[in-house]
Amino acid sequence: MFPNFEATPPKPGTFRSIFKWGKPDQFKHPSQGFFSVIKDTLELPDHHFTKKTATGDQPVTDNIPFNLTPQDLTALTQIVGPDNIDQSTYARLFHATGKSMEDILRLRHNVIEHLPDIVLHPRNKSDIQQIVTHCNLNSIPVHIYGGGSSVTQGLECRNGGVTLVMGTHMNKILEFNETNQTITVQPGMMGPDYEAALNNAPKRFKAAHAYTGGHFPQSFEHSSVGGWIVTLGAGQASSYYGDAYDLVISQEYVTPTGSFTTREFPGTATGPKINDIMKGSEGCFGVLVSVTFKIFRHFPKNTQTFGFIFPTWEAAVTASREICQGEFGMPSVLRISDPEETDVAMKMYGIHNSLLDRFMQFKSFKPNQRCLLMGQADGNHRFTATVKANIKKVCKQNKGMYITGYPMKKWSHGRFSDPYMRDALNDFDVLIDTLECSVTWENLHSLHTAVRKHIKQNPRTICMTHASHFYAQGTNLYFIFITRNKDLKEFRQFQKGIIEQINANKGSLSHHHGVGRLMAPFMENHLGKEQMAVLKALKRHFDPNAIMNPGGTLGLD
Secondary structure, three states: OOOOOOOOOOOOOEOHHHHOOOOOOOOOOOOHHHHHHHHHHOOOOHHHHHOOOOOOOOEOOOOOOOOOOHHHHHHHHHHHOHHHEEOOHHHHHHOOOOOOHHHHHHHHOOOOOOOOOEEEOOOOHHHHHHHHHHHHHOOOOEEEEOOOOOOOOOOOOOOOOEEEEOOOOOOOEEEEEOOOOEEEEOOOOEHHHHHHHHHOHHHHOOOOOOEEOOOOOOOHHHOEHHHHHHOOOOOOOHHHHOOHHHHEEEEEEEEOOEEEEOOOOOOOOOOOOHHHHHOOOOOOOOEEEEEEEEOEEOOHHHOEEEEEEEOOHHHHHHHHHHHHOOOOOOOOEEEEEOHHHHHHHHHHOOOOOOHHHHHHHHOOOOOOOOEEEEEEEOOOHHHHHHHHHHHHHHHHHOOOEEOOOHHHHHHHHOOOOOOHHHHHHHOOOEEEEEEEEEEEHHHHHHHHHHHHHHHHOOOOOEEEEEEOOEOOOEEEEEEEEEEEOOOHHHHHHHHHHHHHHHHHOOOOOOOOOOOOOOOHHHHHHHHOHHHHHHHHHHHHHHOOOOOEOOOOHHHOO
């Protein structure tokens, strides 16, 4: 049987309208092949999929009091205007909730926690300066909301206070500079608007060329440029363009101790860079109000795609390392999937039991062993052709067989829509979540083995692993686990065990999702007391009254 997955937009004002991924009227359901893998591995009988549970269809009741004084409410209203302040429980819950599994489990069971007292929609930098000044003088916590795609509990307001919604008004382009190949924007601009402006630069800015930002996280359609920076995000094309840390030229911040703008030099030897310190600060030091990015010439007609199948995970890892260290140029997208993820991908992409599948098996690329490598090169046409040709040589030397760019094209088609499947599966008590980390080449295999072993100790669990951001020194590992639903306490314990295994096996706590409150308890063990002391000293300087995103973010309070 195939379940009756939800295809009706959630009713406005409900819990589901908050936790549903993406657009209210957009859905993506697991393919028959993917569904069969889940059903068989989790040993779920047909009748399990006849009834949905904890769907969150109930309305959010407007009955949660707020704790600001009348004087504070009046002062803040005067700053932003009455049309830009919201005290409703729904608005407060909406803007205090991200897309972590913990957020979703709470909302599915109608649990309301960790709200701001009010939601503000600042119109400009002056509004933010006045808000931060007032809140600092009156010890009111300040939080920032970008696109709402946080998966690290980064939006919770554990001490109440105010949440600033950046996307309502502060979403504009401030300057386009083709000579310097930079663009300056406000932090509330969403990914698609940012990329569309650059792609259409000849028409919009009378530019000589079309451009791209090069940053395409899976949350691209529903995340803001400011969110990319303050959480140190990485897009799916980061192996060539770099992650958010690499893309930022300069920033402007409002902090409780004053405002500042870092300089737009391409490089400078004037001591430790405050510009770098603010990247990844997750709203703990101040409010980002503008950012200047590097941009890149856009040559979509020059894109070269490729796909290879390898007999083993070890061969795929070795080939990817040699690609990264080959000094012939990096592809923009490079992905390797371990055997379990490869088998699932074969079913998802319609390759399982096809003529290509039978040919691969004939050539000794066996299920449960073979691994998929795929990607694409972007840039000048001579560059992309050279990169692909060299990748073919490396893969052939490591027993990889070329299978065309078909898998890459199938993956690209769903690269931003796959998160919609989580809602469909959660409705039937199937839990799907991810954790990711950075790791050096020498520690990759031991970490991969240890984390998978820990996850697989949970009976009837799928664990798909891939690497998708590459460097000469290492890569990231991205663990996707699918299991039967757990209550919140049980899930937290399961998740905690995975994080501990990553840390114990020399992986970073996060590669591109940030820290938030999820990873905060592990930060001192991961960084050590001296590095944490430096971060806490910065916190005391920028935010002496501890009003900026308090409640555990980054482990700073």
